[in-house]
Amino acid sequence: MKNIALTIIATLFCSSLFAQAAAHFTTSGTVEYEKRVNMYAIIKKRLSNDEGGFATQAFENYKKTQPQFKSLKSTLTFTGNKTLFTPIEPTEAGNSWFSDMPEGKQQNTIYTDLNTNVATSNKAVFEEKFLMKDTARKINWKITDETREIAGYTCRRANAVIMDSIYVVAFYSDEIPVSGGPESFTGLPGMILGVALPHDNMTWFATKVTDMTIPENQMKIPAKGKATDYKGLEATLKKVMKDWGNWGQSYLKIFLL
Template sequence: MKYLSITIAFIIAFTQGIFAQGKRFTPSGTIEFEKTVNMYALIQKMIDKDNESFYAPLFDQYKKQKPQFKKLKSTLTFGKGQTLFTPTEDEDNDNTFGSPMVSQNNTTYTDLTTGMSVTQKKVYENLFLVKDTVRRIKWKITDERRDIAGYPCRRANALVMDSIYVVAFYTDEIPTSGGPESFTGLPGMILGLAMPHENITWFATKVTDQPIPANNIKPPVKGKPMDNKKLKETILGAMADWGNYGKSALKALML
């Protein structure tokens, strides 16, 4: 029995070694993301009894001319504990209902080794440069799994900004703890992200494993300098009389 136990232990260790050798790791490269916005659901939430006489006909016309889902592109460059999320310019550039949730407002640099981030944030006609610590997110990792862009991913859930429910899928085969926009904090790269109640998702469509020169991942430099607290105060001051739309816009602009 002693020899049998040793033999079984050896076989298990050998098998695990084979699987470990077959597991790939991507230390640096670029990820192409696609952001999908359910425009019909988003617009429907904007319509209430006070504005329906104006918005309802506009929404009917929109549905005749535009698809339900708006697609937006972005890239995430990563390597040596740094990430740079860069939106691709929207060719359609249509935001008929003016919701900041539709636009991609942020170019975000994150230094995961120091825990600092720099975000160039466009708020309507203004450009801000927000320097602050990386957002701390209390993730709850689950057993649900799925493949995204050829990588096995595991699901995690969280609540950000006190009210936004977030679902993320991360892979430990890309050991950088980054993700789209300002989402970080999982034991691997986030390749899928959803905010179900906001009707928005980000999913990786392609991962390119390649060396990235250190000077290719640089923080943005243009914009009025401030931190997140000052940014929130600035936006609240400008939108003091915007009612429910102002609350929704604040949530989108602070992501």
């Protein structure tokens, strides 16, 4: 009996070692994201006080030629606990009165050093470029037991509220032990592969993860634009948009996201 027990223990121990050896964690590579924006919903909310006006008529024409959901692509490159989020320019430019709405664009190129918790962002605000360097956004995540699969990875859900009013749902995978994510979403115990802003009608979800070695020279920190930090950019935008009403408030929120 003693020999049988020792054999069982040895077998279990070896199985555990094999399982650990088989486990693979992605620590360097790229994540491809698709951003989807419900333009109809966003424009409708923006025009709530323009019933029958010029903008409402423009919206009706927009719906005849443009899809409800706008799709945009981006890439997150990561290695050495550093990430670089880079938008991919769309192949077709919009030709509508609503084409310049910031919700339907990707304004930010963001380099985040997760070791120092510092983010450097190149931000396009209409025709002007800002270079914002500041502490990475601190997000008080609440992790749940809900899971789903994204791009072949098992992800766990987490919820948060940022900027006082934006409700965020995120899905992260600890199979990629890097606390990064698309745009400025970071701070979970694994890579964020999905983000939804359900009340703001937009999502970012990974479509592909590539496990590969990334050369250091590929992780280029943004360097162009008018130097500022988060508070400086916020003050500048508030000053410019103070008379823009609801449109200005919405633009302010998306530019600071």
